Amino acid sequence: MDSINTKLESRLGSMVMSNPIVPASGTFGNGKKFQSFYDINVLGAVLSKSVTLESRTGNPQPRIFETPFGIMNSVGLENKGIDWFKKEILPFLTTLKTKKWVSISGFTTQEFVDLAESLNGFPIDAIEVNVSCPNIHAGGVQFCQNQNTLKETLHKVRKCSNSFLIAKIALETNPLDEAIRIISDEGFDAVCLGNTVRGLAIDVVNKKPFFKKTIAGLSGPAIKPIALRAVWEAYSFNPNLPIIGCGGIMTSSDVLEFIMAGASICEIGTANLIDPFAMPNIINSLSAYCSQNAISLRELVGIAH
Amino acid sequence: MDSINTKLESRLGSMVMSNPIVPASGTFGNGKKFQSFYDINVLGAVLSKSVTLESRTGNPQPRIFETPFGIMNSVGLENKGIDWFKKEILPFLTTLKTKKWVSISGFTTQEFVDLAESLNGFPIDAIEVNVSCPNIHAGGVQFCQNQNTLKETLHKVRKCSNSFLIAKIALETNPLDEAIRIISDEGFDAVCLGNTVRGLAIDVVNKKPFFKKTIAGLSGPAIKPIALRAVWEAYSFNPNLPIIGCGGIMTSSDVLEFIMAGASICEIGTANLIDPFAMPNIINSLSAYCSQNAISLRELVGIAH
Amino acid sequence: MIEKTNSTILSNEKLASSIYLLKLKLKEQVSEILPGQFIQLACTGNEVTLLKRPFSIMNAYNDTIDILYKVVGKGTLNLSQMKASRELELLIPCGNYFSTPTSSGVNLLIGGGVGIAPLFFLTKKFPDCHFDLWYGTSRKNERGPIDNWTGSNVKFHFHSDWNTVSNVEEFQGTILDAYKENSTLTPSKIYTCGPTIMMNKITENWKNKIPIEVSLEARMACGFGVCLGCSFKTTSGQKTVCSDGPVFNGETVVWESL
Amino acid sequence: MIEKTNSTILSNEKLASSIYLLKLKLKEQVSEILPGQFIQLACTGNEVTLLKRPFSIMNAYNDTIDILYKVVGKGTLNLSQMKASRELELLIPCGNYFSTPTSSGVNLLIGGGVGIAPLFFLTKKFPDCHFDLWYGTSRKNERGPIDNWTGSNVKFHFHSDWNTVSNVEEFQGTILDAYKENSTLTPSKIYTCGPTIMMNKITENWKNKIPIEVSLEARMACGFGVCLGCSFKTTSGQKTVCSDGPVFNGETVVWESL
Numbered sequence A, B: 001m002d003s004i005n006t007k008l009e010s011r012l013g014s015m016v017m018s019n020p021i022v023p024a025s026g027t028f029g030n031g032k033k034f035q036s037f038y039d040i041n042v043l044g045a046v047l048s049k050s051v052t053l054e055s056r057t058g059n060p061q062p063r064i065f066e067t068p069f070g071i072m073n074s075v076g077l078e079n080k081g082i083d084w085f086k087k088e089i090l091p092f093l094t095t096l097k098t099k100k101w102v103s104i105s106g107f108t109t110q111e112f113v114d115l116a117e118s119l120n121g122f123p124i125d126a127i128e129v130n131v132s133c134p135n136i137h138a139g140g141v142q143f144c145q146n147q148n149t150l151k152e153t154l155h156k157v158r159k160c161s162n163s164f165l166i167a168k169i170a171l172e173t174n175p176l177d178e179a180i181r182i183i184s185d186e187g188f189d190a191v192c193l194g195n196t197v198r199g200l201a202i203d204v205v206n207k208k209p210f211f212k213k214t215i216a217g218l219s220g221p222a223i224k225p226i227a228l229r230a231v232w233e234a235y236s237f238n239p240n241l242p243i244i245g246c247g248g249i250m251t252s253s254d255v256l257e258f259i260m261a262g263a264s265i266c267e268i269g270t271a272n273l274i275d276p277f278a279m280p281n282i283i284n285s286l287s288a289y290c291s292q293n294a295i296s297l298r299e300l301v302g303i304a305h
Numbered sequence C, D: 001m002i003e004k005t006n007s008t009i010l011s012n013e014k015l016a017s018s019i020y021l022l023k024l025k026l027k028e029q030v031s032e033i034l035p036g037q038f039i040q041l042a043c044t045g046n047e048v049t050l051l052k053r054p055f056s057i058m059n060a061y062n063d064t065i066d067i068l069y070k071v072v073g074k075g076t077l078n079l080s081q082m083k084a085s086r087e088l089e090l091l092i093p094c095g096n097y098f099s100t101p102t103s104s105g106v107n108l109l110i111g112g113g114v115g116i117a118p119l120f121f122l123t124k125k126f127p128d129c130h131f132d133l134w135y136g137t138s139r140k141n142e143r144g145p146i147d148n149w150t151g152s153n154v155k156f157h158f159h160s161d162w163n164t165v166s167n168v169e170e171f172q173g174t175i176l177d178a179y180k181e182n183s184t185l186t187p188s189k190i191y192t193c194g195p196t197i198m199m200n201k202i203t204e205n206w207k208n209k210i211p212i213e214v215s216l217e218a219r220m221a222c223g224f225g226v227c228l229g230c231s232f233k234t235t236s237g238q239k240t241v242c243s244d245g246p247v248f249n250g251e252t253v254v255w256e257s258l
C-alpha cells in the first residue's frame, strides 16, 4: 500500500470503508496468517471464517480439487465453535484498525439466532449471515433457496441482533428477485452474492465421486460470469440494497466489473489461496486506476446499468 | 474412426446408438460444414441448430466473449425458421446413416406444439425440446424454471408428437427434482442437462455490459462441475429417466465422468468450436479406453452412485 | 477446403511497437490460399485462451504464410512472446477471398492498421495488376516495412496522425480525407480492410459509383460457419463474416449490425 | 516466516522415467530452511493450473534449493517440460520440520518414492548424525542418483519391486517387510515420508517403542493454513498438514482421516 487514496473510499449503505476489498470467508483463516505477509489493516475490512455454535471437524479428506479455472472445496465449515472464537479470535480482531466482519453459519434458524445474539455487545462492524448452507430441518436445502425459511431466519436474526447485517446467499438462488426482496424487507443492511456454486467431480479411475460428500463448492474465475450476472440482477431488482460482489475475482479489472454491475464492495476468495498478496495487489492497482482516470470508485457503482 | 467398437454402443432408453457422442445444438450448424472435416456418420447422432417457427435474425453483435475457460454467447437463436429447415436441411439430414435429432425452440407453449406437430411424419429419430429459452408469456422466465408452464408445455408437446422426445433444461433449474418428475411424468423419453449458464460480462472501458442483451450463455469447461452436479442429481432423483449430459465436455475423460455420474449420452458443444475434430477424437479415445479396460460404456452408466 | 494442421514458427519479428510479423511453416500441404482468406490460430501461452483467433493471411508462398498482427489482448500477447520453432495449430484457409483485381485500370487499396495485410497479399498475388495502396495508421514507424516490401506494381501512400490523434475514430476518417485531398485517381475497383467505421465511410463515399470490396471483422468462435457468433445483417439477409465472408460487396453490408 | 518470491530454474534433470530433479535459484534471501519443510510452487505451463503445488525441499544451500518430483498430473507435467532460466514463483519455506536427529544412536529413515526427498535433506543438514536410509520405489533405475549423493554418514538400502509389483499397496508394504527381513538395527528415532499407507504401517510397527516422525501429504490449496483444505484428525484435534505439519508424531495421526 503506497498511501491512502481517498478515491477508493467505499460505502456499504451506512458503513464507510477505506476501500472495497474484503476477504471472502473461509479463504482468510482468521487473519493472523495473512498478518505475517502484510498489514491486513490495508483491507477495507477483515472477515473471519464462518463460525458455528458448536465446534465442527468438517468433512473428510480430500477437500480440494482443481477444475478448469476453478477450485472445488469440501471443507464442510470446520471451525472450533463460537465460544472458542470469542476467546481466541475476537481479541485479535479487536486490535485491528480496519473494519471487523464476522461470518456466522447455522444449520437451523435457531442456531443463526443464537449466534447473532451472542455477538451483541462485541466490537464488530458487521455480521455476515451465511444462509447459503444447508438447512437440516428442510431436508438439507439451502436456507436461501426456500423463501419461507429464508424469511423466518432473517427476520429472527434481525430482531435479536444490533449489528450491521449482511445476508450471504447462493449465486444459484432462484427466484433471485424474491430473495432480494426478503433481505431488504427484513431490514438487512446488505446482500453478499455470493457463495460457491454447487459442483461435482468424478474420479474416473476409482469410479466414485472425488469428494466423500459428493457435491462440493465451486469457486474461482470459472464462476465469475455467474456472480456478475447475479450482482447485475440484484442491482436491477433493488438498487437501494447495498451489494457485495463475490465469485472469481482475481484482478482490479474484475473488481471494476463487479462495481460497474452494481456491487459496492468486493470479496476476494480463491485468489487469496493462489497468491497471498492478491488483495493488496488489487488495492494498489485500483488506486492507480482511480488516479489515472481521476475517478473515484463510488461514482462507478452500478454505472453500467 | 478406426473401426466400430461395440463397447461404445449406447442406449438412450429405447434408442440404440453406435456411441454416446452427439453435438450440442448450435455448435454444429446443421452438420454440413463438419461433413467436410470428417464423415459425421461416426457420431452417435447429429443434432441440428434449434429451429423456431419463424425466421429469426438473432441478437446484435458482439455475440461471443471468452471467459476464464469458458465462452459466453449471445447468438439469440438465429435461424431461418421451420419451413426453411424442412426444405433445406431435413433432406440433407435424411441422407445420413446415423441418428438424426432435431432441436426446437419456442417462446410460447403453442410455438413448441406447432413445431413438434409439424415434424410428425419426417424421418427423424428424436426431437430435443429446448425449454431453456425464455417464455414471453411468463415475463421471460425460462420454461424450465416455472413448474406450471414446464408441465403444460411438455404435456401438450407429448400429446401432439409421435417422436422420441428429449427435454433440454437449464443447469440452474431449481428445484431440479420437480423438473425431473415433470419430464418423466409427462412421458418424455429423456432429459438433456443442460444448456448454457446465465452469465454477464462488463466492458470496463465503455462501462457497459459487453453484450447488448446484457445476459448471455456461459458454456465450456468452466461449467463442467455444474453440469456434472446436475446430471448426478437427476440420476439420483430418477435413475430410470435416461440422461444426456452436456456442459464443458472436452475429452474422453470428461465423457467418462458424465457417464459414471449417470448420463447415457453426452453432447459436445464449445469443444466443436475450439477444434472441429473434437468429437471424432473423443470417440477414438473412448474406444481405446473401452478396449484397454475390457469394459463397455453401458456398464458404466451411473456406476459412481 | 479448410484443413486443421500444425505449423512451426519460422520467425516472429517486432516491426513497430505492438506490431509483429509472424512467419509460419505449415506441416501439411493445404488448398490454394487466396488474398482475403484468413487463418484461425491457436494462441495459448501464459495467458489462457480457449478459442482460436482469426488473422488475415498477408502472404503465402510454398508452405509458408505470413501474418501481420497487433497486440490487443491475451492471445496476441501470447503470440508476441513466442519464439521460432514453437508449434501452433491452425485452421487454414478460412473464408472467401477478394475478386480478381482489374488488370486494365487501377485498383485502389485502403488499409487501416493491420488491415493492410490482406491488401498487401492481393498486390503480391497479382503482380501484373496495378495498385494504388493507401496505408493509414496512428504510428509513423509502421511505414517502413510495408513500403519496403511492396513491388513495382504498387504505388504506396502512407498516412499517419502520429502525435496528433487521440481517438481512433478521428484517425479512421483521416485516411479517407487524406486520399481525397491528395489524389486525383479514378480507380476501377476499390478494396479495403481496417476498422469497421473506416470501411463504412469508404463505402459511402464511392457507393453506386465504383465496386467496393470490404474485408470485415467480428468476434469469432468457430471460424467456419457453424456457431453464428459472427453473423450480421446484409441487404440479402444474415451472413457470417467467417464463412460467407470476410469479403463482401461493401454496398450490401448493413453497417449498424456490426 | 513464509516468503513469496521468484526463482530461476538452474536445471531440470530427468533422473528416471517420470522422476526429475529441479534446481531453483531463489531471487531473494529467505529464512533458514529446515528438513521437512516444503515449497508451494506455481506450475503453470501448457496445462493450466491455478493453485500452487507443494513439494518437499530435498536440499538447500546458498540460495539454491533442490526438488525431487514425480510427474503425476498437470502441474508436474508442466514442470517436466520447463527449461533452465525460466522463472517460477513460490512460497518458501512452508510448514514445520523434523526434530533434530539423535547424534548418539542411529536414525532410521524410510522413504517411499519421492518421499525420499526430505529425508535426504535431513542427512545433509546433520552430517554428524548417523542414518540408516531405506529407500523403496517401484523402479530399479531410481536407485543410482540417490545412492551416489548420500554422504558417509548414511548407510543406504535400496528396495524395488520392479517387474513384480502391480499395485501400489503391495509395494508400500514391501519396504517395511524388506527392512524387517534384512535389518537387525535398533534405531533410536524413526523418520518416514512416502505413501500414507506405508507411513501408517511403519507407525503401527514401532508404536510405543521408538519415536516416529511422519511427513504427511494432502491435497492443498493455500499451503499456509488458512483454507483448511488439508485439515485432518489427530489425537489432539484437527490439524493442517500445511501449517501444523507436514511433520507429525506418527502416533498422534488418525490415519483413516487422511
Ligand SMILES: Cc1cc2nc3c(=O)[nH]c(=O)nc-3n(C[C@H](O)[C@H](O)[C@H](O)COP(=O)(O)OP(=O)(O)OC[C@H]3O[C@@H](n4cnc5c(N)ncnc54)[C@H](O)[C@@H]3O)c2cc1C
Pocket (backbone or CB within 6 Å): B066, C038, C049, C053, C054, C055, C056, C057, C067, C068, C069, C070, C071, C072, C073, C074, C075, C076, C077, C114, C115, C117, C216, C217, C218, C219, C220, C241, C246
Ligand atoms: C477475419 C479477421 C481477420 C483478422 N485479421 C487480423 C490480422 O491480420 N491482424 C491482426 O492483428 N488482427 C486481425 N484480426 C483481429 C484479431 O482476430 C483480434 O485482434 C484477435 O482475435 C484478438 O485476440 P486477443 O486474444 O489478443 O484479444 P482478446 O483478449 O480476445 O480481446 C482484446 C480486444 O481485442 C479485440 N478483439 C477481440 N477479438 C476480436 C475479433 N475477432 N475481431 C476484432 N477485434 C477483436 C477487442 O477489442 C477486445 O477487447 C482479424 C479478425 C478477423 C475477424
Ligand SMILES: Cc1cc2nc3c(=O)[nH]c(=O)nc-3n(C[C@H](O)[C@H](O)[C@H](O)COP(=O)(O)OP(=O)(O)OC[C@H]3O[C@@H](n4cnc5c(N)ncnc54)[C@H](O)[C@@H]3O)c2cc1C
Pocket (backbone or CB within 6 Å): A066, D038, D049, D053, D054, D055, D056, D057, D067, D068, D069, D070, D071, D072, D073, D074, D075, D076, D077, D114, D115, D117, D216, D217, D218, D219, D220, D241, D246
Ligand atoms: C507437503 C507435501 C510435500 C510434497 N512433496 C513432494 C515432492 O517432494 N515431490 C513430489 O513429486 N511430490 C510431492 N508432493 C506431492 C505433489 O504435491 C503432487 O504430486 C502434486 O501436487 C501433483 O500436482 P499435479 O498438478 O501434477 O497433479 P494434479 O493434476 O493436480 O493431480 C494428479 C494426481 O496427483 C495426485 N495429487 C494431486 N495433488 C496432490 C497432493 N497435494 N498430494 C498428493 N497427491 C496429490 C492425485 O493422485 C491426483 O489424482 C508433496 C505433497 C505435499 C502435500
Ligand SMILES: Cc1cc2nc3c(=O)[nH]c(=O)nc-3n(C[C@H](O)[C@H](O)[C@H](O)COP(=O)(O)O)c2cc1C
Pocket (backbone or CB within 6 Å): A024, A025, A026, A027, A049, A050, A073, A075, A077, A103, A130, A168, A194, A195, A196, A218, A219, A220, A221, A223, A246, A247, A248, A249, A267, A268, A269, A270, A271, D221, D227, D228, D229
Ligand atoms: C476453501 C474455501 C472455504 C470456504 N469457506 C467458507 C465459509 O466458511 N463461509 C462462507 O460463507 N463461505 C466460504 N467459502 C466461500 C467463499 O467465501 C466465497 O464465497 C467463494 O469461494 C466464491 O468466491 P471466490 O470465487 O473469490 O473464491 C469458502 C471458499 C473456499 C474456497
Ligand SMILES: Cc1cc2nc3c(=O)[nH]c(=O)nc-3n(C[C@H](O)[C@H](O)[C@H](O)COP(=O)(O)O)c2cc1C
Pocket (backbone or CB within 6 Å): B024, B025, B026, B027, B049, B050, B073, B075, B077, B103, B130, B168, B194, B195, B196, B218, B219, B220, B221, B223, B246, B247, B248, B249, B267, B268, B269, B270, B271, C221, C227, C228, C229
Ligand atoms: C454458440 C452457441 C450456440 C448455441 N445455440 C444453441 C441452440 O440453438 N439451442 C440449444 O438448445 N442450445 C444452444 N447452445 C447451447 C449448447 O447446445 C450447449 O448446451 C452448451 O453450450 C453447453 O455445452 P458446452 O459447454 O459443451 O458448450 C449454444 C451454445 C453455443 C456456445
Ligand code: FES
Pocket (backbone or CB within 6 Å): C219, C220, C221, C222, C223, C224, C225, C226, C227, C228, C229, C230, C231, C240, C241, C242, C243
Ligand atoms: S465464427 Fe462461428 S459462424 Fe462465424
Ligand code: FES
Pocket (backbone or CB within 6 Å): D219, D220, D221, D222, D223, D224, D225, D226, D227, D228, D229, D230, D231, D240, D241, D242, D243
Ligand atoms: S492447504 Fe490451506 S490450510 Fe492447508
